[in-house]
Amino acid sequence: MIVDDKLRTPGAVRDAERWTAHNYHPLPVVISSAEGAWLTDVDGRRYLDCLAGYSALNFGHRHPQLIAAAHAQLDRLTLTSRAFIHDQFADFCRELAELCGKDLVLPMNTGAEAVETGIKVARKWGYQVKGVAAGQANIVVAEGNFHGRTTTIVSFSTDEDARADFGPYTPGFTVVPYGDLDALTAAINENTVAVLLEPIQGEQGVVVPPEGYLPGVRQVCTERNVLFIADEIQSGLGRTGATFACDHEGVVPDMYLLGKALGGGIVPVSAVAANADVLGVLKPGQHGSTFGGNPLACAVAIEVVRLLATGEFQRRSAELGERLRAGLEGLLGKGLVGVRVRGLWAGLDIDPALMSGREACERLAARGVLAKDTHGSTIRLAPPLVITEEEIDLAVAQLTEVLAG
Template sequence: MIEDMLRTPAAVQDAERHTAHNYHPLPVVISSAEGAWVTDVDGRRYLDCLAGYSALNFGHRHPTLIAAAHAQLDKLTLTSRAFIHDQFADFCRELAALCGKDLVLPMNTGAEAVETGVKVARKWGYQVKGVPAGQANIVVAEGNFHGRTTTIVSFSTDADARADFGPYTPGFRIVPYGDLAALAEAIDEHTVAVLLEPIQGEQGVVVPPEGYLPGVRRLCTERRVLFIADEIQSGLGRTGATFACEQDGVVPDMYLLGKALGGGIVPVSAVAADADVLGVLRPGQHGSTFGGNPLACAVATEVVRLLATGEFQRRSAELGERLHAGLRALVGKGLVAVRGRGLWAGLDIDPALMSGREACERLMERGVLVKDTHGSTIRLAPPLVITAEDIDHAVAQLAAVLAG
């Protein structure tokens, strides 16, 4: 059905012929993009309401970020951390200031940031808290998504992400998301950190109950445990604030950042924390050949400067109200529930109507690109440069799909 209508079947088949099938992409082949819109190989335009899982918060080919990348490409792209380059200090200083932390450790991918956070928390536990060697544990939440390395999937509750990748890394305790009592019970004298997404993205943009994050902060302080906030998807303007934690009045001990930090141009991630936490690392104990490279720092510094103006956070908050108002009007008309904050929404479609995948395919036919997750749930995360008219257009197309 969808395949019969597809205008570029050869291009789709060619793209998958020599590719391991670790993704199930929508059958569209994109060749160019600008702002919130992408164009396929046949010239058809689509409104991008996924934004690379928040990696494209500033839209496709943001002129300031593209200019920074072009300028750096003409000078220097890689030195490794064996040397210092002239973009490094600005990036680390300005990102640390944005986070309100002393230190930054640049990496590449979000999963690397999470792995770094796990390692730092364990080392902090042994060297600072005094946990006996090999006994550290970290508490995480059900429904989490922090990446897909072997250590990270060891504490995933998603069967697709976890099954058949064992043996699994020990040292993690899983509790229900939003349950403070369960969290308190799971923390013991050997707990070094609580690792959470302030809003669970892959699970369907799940916002925790009121008071949960402040309660987590209080527990971590009382029990001398690090609160690690994975803001890789929720951070950098997505929810209407620089960090989702801000909206609950919470400051974690460690931020894990990624996705939007690279401006949709290069993979950039980072861990930000104070010196009493990140300062436990010594040369040779952790690193990355490409982490903090000149090209990445040049782009990411401009990302930080865009965020420092507050413009994108305000856009996300204001346009997010418009998006959520439009979506809530569809509850009972094909939608069962709407969740989210800012320009980020999880939508539960009545499973009697269609699956999330079917909804995404039908929206694609109408020129809107979104992504499904967990059955009949789809996620919307448009670039923060989207216009009010584009939001109304996306909601109208969704309404048409739900109406059949």
């Protein structure tokens, strides 16, 4: 409820615009608290969160098990650097490695750091193990990718907003159409050390590749002695109705890149998981991070891994995702011209004659539902996996009203 006569949101929005570099264009909503799948703004208005921090909040806001782990660790130890070993480190690395079915884990902080780590490891593996000539390593990537915004990563982005005016660009990448196995295969040569892909392209609008594409990538990588790196930073950790999006087609990559939900919406945590013949190429001093694998991060991430180990959240995502799919597909021809759903992750193409994605998200926010637009008239829905059937129905009902005008 509104707690005083004067709304605080307009002033807070103005202050943010005044004092912040404009590298984002947020909706004019100012959040002050949250619980589960619900957010409350500074004026007391509640919103259903259908973005979940781009999958960083898979377990909802302030999940009690994760908050308890954070509180307990805050009272003990928060940072040592990797100059020493702390008592949460081995448990985190072991339990995440077991969840991934891999030998080793290299913890970092952000998703972009995990991607950069994967690139460095793949290049070093290429030189030391595959025998690629010095300075010639190449990585095949896909059009429409989103792996982060460092200078190296934007060098192989095809999104001009992310890429333009940040050159000179880092060489060593070949871009091919997403979902085109023939083009990917043709791009691999003797200097190719890895194929780096999102199993589902999130920023592009939850684009699911054709059936058989990921198994085909796995096969050609094996045949050509190339690492298959799966960026599961958004798609992984329960979002799609499985632990990893690759699981839907029985594919096991050589390297998982993980982040977002790994920190439980509390602290930034990312990681690379791979076998010893890949991650073992790194030696002391060749890569690292002061905050990577810090005690607070590990304490929270251990509980995230344990939540996933129960399978409960993967099942919820799969079951509730079918309810979401049914509701959204019922809007095809009624304002939606495209729907893509995998678990509790959906990309919706709105008829551009009706409105832009931004306008749709603004209208949804006015109705108490928060979502995010991307690329023109496309919006994404990615609610926390703790959302209920009734809350899914509420989100679909509000979208129905928005589309009806």
